[in-house]
Amino acid sequence: MIHKEGITFLLYALIILLLLILFSFFLFSRFIFFSILIFLIIHYIFLIFFFRNPKRNFSEKNYKKKEIVISPADGKIVEIQKIFEKEFLKKNCICISIFMSPFNVHVNRFPISGKVIYVKYHTGKYLIAWFKKASLNNERTTIVVETNKKNKVLFRQIAGFIARRIIIYAKKNAIVKKGDEFGFIKFGSRVDVLLPLNSIILIKKGEKVTGGETKISIIPS
Incomplete structure (x- = not known):
């Protein structure tokens, strides 16, 4: 689950990533293009990972007196x-x-x-x-x-x-x-x-x- 603080950020980052991929495709050799592509994809995966929001539950039923x-x-x-x-x-x-x-x-x-x-x-x-x-x-x-x-x-x-x-x-x-x-x-x-x-x-x-x-x-x- 993605945290709400990351949704807009990830959307803008995706747009920038796609533009960079497009420019790289036309400006660089195939080797450089694929190197940039891999780098950008890894970077974007990290951003998704950073804004994750796992569910956390703490039960207090055994600690009501504390x-x-x-x-x-x-x-x-x-x-x-x-x-x-x-x-x-x-x-x-x-x-x-x-x-x-x-x-x-x-x-x-x-x-x-x-x-x-x-x-x-x-x-x-x-x-x-x-x-x-x-x-x-x-x-x-x-x-x-x-x-x-x-x-x-x-x-x-x-x-x-x-x-x-x-x-x-x-x-x-x-x-x-x-x-x-x-x-x-x-x-x-x-x-x-x-x-x-x-x-x-x-x-x-x-x-x-x-x-x-x-x-x-x-x-x-």
Whole structure:
């Protein structure tokens, strides 16, 4: 299934690809033409692969008494650390950083159910996403969800060196469900999740996670 953010992009890319193939056919030798053709087809297949949107389902029926936090993105855990969050929570938190390479699914999903109480977009730079200072200097969004048990979970979409467009669907005061889409980042990026200090971390640095499925933390009642 192709994500809605990719449909228009893929259509324009297909038109450009067909024009390039046409020009190549008339301008170059047969060998060069077939080389260009193969390159363009592989490139277009990668674009289709990038905008894939697989279905993800997380069943909470076995975890009703626990607040399970799931991964908001596909990727690799690059950092788990205690930091002071100064934009909204203004307290020490556990920060889990997930790096998404261009080969990962780039759909972002709510890690927890509850009410959206804060949404903010920040302009910024395009440093390499796994740099620590990228979380404060890069283009990014900040979203905070308050759970039914009044715990606040903050998460950020952070643009990377290649990423040049962050899309966010989250709206303030909306009631959201864990696993639903809250945004999309194009071509490589990072998502940070900031949790209460008493959270039980279920993953470790270097581990690969699946957005909408992998359990990354339990917030005690």
